[in-house]
Amino acid sequence: MSKVIPLSEAVRQYVRDGDLVYAAGFTHLIPFAAGHEIIRQRKRDLTLARATPDLIYDQMVAGGCARKVIFSYMGNPGVGSLRIVRAEIEAGKLEWEEYSHFGMISRLQAGATGLPFMPMNPTAAGDLERVNQNYRTIKDPYSGGEVVVVPALKPDVAIVHVQRADAEGNAHIWGIIGEQKEAAFAAERVILTAEEVVDEAIIRSDPNRTLIPGFIVDAVCQVPFCAHPSYTQGYYDRDNAFYLKWDEISSNRPASLAYMDEWVYGVKDREEYWAKLGEEVHARLKISSRPSVIVDYGNY
């Protein structure tokens, strides 16, 4: 059964006010188009969880969508500060809950595998565990030593961008695979965005590359260039210039709001956004090909 629907429809149906949202992707495959659609539909009181909130959550916080953020590294990767989330936290206007990367990702691992919590070896640093009561220390029942545990993270909705998926949501991902699979399995509902919706035969030609099976997916949305200014490995480059530019835009409120007016509220969808970026940007983000050697699964 085909689950292909427009992204606007998927957000309308599957993202609800007050939800815990996990828009996945460690630098790679960040579903910006879905973030922008959530802003346009004026979703409210969301708890936004991501290891690295990145520009997508900076923009969603600027759009007034969030009540709380959960993160492990709140920076603009390679640039510096994530100014809007930071300013809201410093002003006491946004709740936050924070972990180390391994703590954050262990929470998702527990959620994805149906466990109540995950153990980790102690790090002895202490202060993060002191300020976040979700970190607990328990006795290892076998050695008598100590392990640190964090509870399962179970998002109401995960949004995962992929290179290609079939109409049911069986999805191929390559490049940095971050926490896409974990987010999808941990969540109650899954919105899949794909650069390309392809025939099932293409997915079946390389089953080891399927990280997400269709039966856990609720909606499949074909959204080329969904990840910009993040990137899709093998499709287009990361727009590093924009990541640098955002540092400037987000440093003052009028500029941030003007950006949102022009690039989020001012466009209908990702197609319009991509066209508006123009040929110069398209050319700058174009990449040349470097295919892998074909894997032979054999006929049996």
Place this chain on the structure above:
Amino acid sequence: MADYTSPELLTINAARLLRDGDTVFVGVGLPNLACNLARRTHAPNLLMIYEAGVIGAQPARLPLSIGDPTLVSGALAVCSMYDIFAFYLQRGNVDVGFMGGAQIDRFGNVNATVIGDYLHPKVRLPGSGGSMEIAAWANRCYLLTPHSKRRFPAKLDFRTSAGYLNGRSERQAANLRGGGMLAVVTDLGIMEPDETGELVLTALHPGSTVEQARENTGWELKVAARLRTTLPPDPEELRILREDLDPQGIYLKG
């Protein structure tokens, strides 16, 4: 006047700390440059691991972020974030971790979280990322930072990652698998822990003085009995950095 910049000095001295065959958990910026420099000089068999889940990266261009696609193309392996922290770091497969951070105390503990009170932050910093685990589990940790009182306060506002805690014996009692902070490279010299875990000045770069180091450290900085002077950057190291690794001077401009 030296004919190299402060970031070049930091990067070259960091590169020299790496050994051929090391597996390094690499950060972007200067650590990435240091690793690539070491790989092109004395450590051709350096294995670079990035926390984004890339093993054996051979970046063809300077990556701005730790998740740049150039790290993936041509790498030995790519895995999930859970796997990189569990199978690689926690399991004990990482020799060297490079740390960053806003504040470092005399025992090599690092604050990357907040200036001021945690709940009412004066300056909210990005937070741990992977540093809490790297500091605990990598066999050897190094930190690169400019030398200033603000960077080396008497007391941290927040302890994001563990050096020697309140002294080497406390870290030993915590039974962490990693060896802890082995050197802090600054633009004035190098600090290394003594038998108590306290960072003492063990080397000066050519042209810097003990007085400068003391003035720019927030605690009573001890000086090692045998204070070394580091070898100045050599022309080949500078050439590789300037021509091959950071031709636009993104990280290396003074």
